Amino acid sequence: MAEPQQQPEDDAQRIETARDSLLVERVLRGDADAYGELVARHMRRAFSIAWRILEHREDAEDVVQDAFLRALERMDRLDPKRPFRPWFYRIVMNQALNFRRSRRVRATQPMHDDLAATTLSPERDAENTLLRGRLRTALAQLPERQRTIVQLADLEGLNSNEIAEMLELSAGTVRWHLHQARHALRELLQLPGEVR
Amino acid sequence: MNRKLDAYDNGESPHDALRHDDPLGNELHGASQPPMDDVDWMALHARIRRAAEPALAARAQALAETARPLAGIAASSNVWQPLAGWSPFGIPLAAAATVILMIGAARVGTEPVRRSDTGSFRTIEEEFVIGLGGNAAPLVAGIGSEDMLDAVLFYDGEDWQP
Numbered sequence: 502m503a504e505p506q507q508q509p510e511d512d513a514q515r516i517e518t519a520r521d522s523l524l525v526e527r528v529l530r531g532d533a534d535a536y537g538e539l540v541a542r543h544m545r546r547a548f549s550i551a552w553r554i555l556e557h558r559e560d561a562e563d564v565v566q567d568a569f570l571r572a573l574e575r576m577d578r579l580d581p582k583r584p585f586r587p588w589f590y591r592i593v594m595n596q597a598l599n600f601r602r603s604r605r606v607r608a609t610q611p612m613h614d615d616l617a618a619t620t621l622s623p624e625r626d627a628e629n630t631l632l633r634g635r636l637r638t639a640l641a642q643l644p645e646r647q648r649t650i651v652q653l654a655d656l657e658g659l660n661s662n663e664i665a666e667m668l669e670l671s672a673g674t675v676r677w678h679l680h681q682a683r684h685a686l687r688e689l690l691q692l693p694g695e696v697r
Numbered sequence: 698m699n700r701k702l703d704a705y706d707n708g709e710s711p712h713d714a715l716r717h718d719d720p721l722g723n724e725l726h727g728a729s730q731p732p733m734d735d736v737d738w739m740a741l742h743a744r745i746r747r748a749a750e751p752a753l754a755a756r757a758q759a760l761a762e763t764a765r766p767l768a769g770i771a772a773s774s775n776v777w778q779p780l781a782g783w784s785p786f787g788i789p790l791a792a793a794a795t796v797i798l799m800i801g802a803a804r805v806g807t808e809p810v811r812r813s814d815t816g817s818f819r820t821i822e823e824e825f826v827i828g829l830g831g832n833a834a835p836l837v838a839g840i841g842s843e844d845m846l847d848a849v850l851f852y853d854g855e856d857w858q859p
Contacts, residue, residue: 528756529756530756530757530760531753531754531755531756531758531759532753532757533746533749533750536746536753537742540745541742544738544742544745545733545738548731548733548741549731549733553731558732562736566741566745566748569748569749570745570748573752574752632727635724636724651725655715655721656726683715683721686721687720687721690721692720692721692724
């Protein structure tokens with residue numbers, strides 16, 4: 502039953518990948534408009550990935566900018582046969598992790614400032630804070646790799662092949678980690694088993 | 698573990714995406730959303746483009762510099778333009794000449810080379826002296842080439858009398 506839905510998704514992704522490849526080709530020739538389009542296509546997802554690691558809006562914005570510049574520097578090294586998206590998100594993730602490491606060393610930036618800055622009612626706000634706290638505690642108990650994979654898959658909507666490209670793992674290994682992470686989170690959050 | 702990984706490679710389980718009604722999906726999405734509405738996307742986009750301008754300009758310039766020598770080669774090819782006008786005649790002529798040369802070379806190569814032992818032509822008298830041996834040499838000594846030729850060509854079985 503899942504097949505008919507999977508096929509159009511795959512086709513759409515192939516079209517997106519082909520479009521990215523064309524833009525990359527133009528960027529390699531110094532085409533500023535192509536670069537602008539590439540940025541527009543990927544900056545939201547890039548911000549989201551960076552924010553999940555940093556939980557700070559401005560830091561995440563800076564990381565996105567740095568990641569796009571780093572990608573431009575390294576674009577010659579991108580294998581034309583490989584898709585741009587996972588390659589670029591890997592750069593975003595590495596930049597964000599490096600940023601977080603340096604921030605820990607400096608220890609000057611407050612963490613989670615965006616999480617506190619909500620404008621909901623006090624009851625709803627308290628409920629959300631509780632939810633976030635529960636989830637963060639549960640996520641923190643996962644091994645780093647499983648935490649990253651479950652965030653990329655279930656929050657960013659990347660498929661296992663893309664995550665595999667990003668993390669340089671096999672797709673099977675990604676699916677296995679994803680399964681383990683979900684299982685662990687369900688237990689930690691005391692949620693019912695997987696819905697099939 | 699490898700057997701398990703193989704099973705996931707075959708796509709048996711789990712599915713990539715959580716179902717919409719999965720409690721874990723609801724929990725994840727409800728609790729942790731990036732502040733997408735707080736970002737000024739236009740400003741961020743402009744900022745990234747601006748920051749990339751020098752690198753993009755350098756790329757374009759490097760490409761132009763690479764293309765310049767190629768353009769020079771293309772320009773120098775004008776020298777060949779007048780010669781190119783002869784190509785409708787020159788090419789068939791050259792092809793015909795090549796074919797003739799090849800046929801000639803093949804024929805020369807198949808014919809045996811006839812040479813004398815000494816590598817030079819000999820007179821009839823010389824051939825006789827060599828052919829009859831050293832003792833016959835006095836017999837033909839002093840006879841002219843024409844007489845010698847008559848003797849050979851018109852020999853009637855009688856002893857020859859000079």
